[in-house]
Amino acid sequence: MSELVLWPDPRLKEVCAEVPEDTNCSEIIATMLRVKQDERGLGISAPQIGEMLRIIVVEDLVMINPRIVKRSEQMTWAQEGCLSFPATCPKYSKDGQFMRAGNTIRVRRHKLVKVEGFDRDWQPIVVKGRDWKGVCLQHEIDHLDGITLDNYRKQYLL
Numbered sequence: 001m002s003e004l005v006l007w008p009d010p011r012l013k014e015v016c017a018e019v020p021e022d023t024n025c026s027e028i029i030a031t032m033l034r035v036k037q038d039e040r041g042l043g044i045s046a047p048q049i050g051e052m053l054r055i056i057v058v059e060d061l062v063m064i065n066p067r068i069v070k071r072s073e074q075m076t077w078a079q080e081g082c083l084s085f086p087a088t089c090p091k092y093s094k095d096g097q098f099m100r101a102g103n104t105i106r107v108r109r110h111k112l113v114k115v116e117g118f119d120r121d122w123q124p125i126v127v128k129g130r131d132w133k134g135v136c137l138q139h140e141i142d143h144l145d146g147i148t149l150d151n152y153r154k155q156y157l158l
């Protein structure tokens, strides 16, 4: 069973706390990776599994306390889906057959972001994300501040 937190759960609107340095986050990270894989997501944030902490995963990249330190002036339009809004994600049958594309939301994003944070061993890391990876980083970091796709589309229809 997935522990995925779905909109409009109020936890998705909370600002998450910084993780105190050297906290062992391995259990939370393992759950995030499992749920992301089960749901075929590109990324996931800790509040989406009900952990109100600043942790994100983008593909295989795990970041604790991520902070955007630089944003390009150049912007891009992204078509985004979110695991907490199932209608925006592609749908698969029980045996894994593709059923339909997700009803994605159009979001204006910075084309390139530079993000500082820590890896799961509390080593400082700096990541530059451009295009879809930058979009994904911005989307997941939004979650840590209680910002979700409905912020970008006021009359969201599930």
Ligand SMILES: [Zn+2]
Binding pocket: 081, 082, 083, 084, 139, 140, 143
């Ligand atoms: Zn999301």
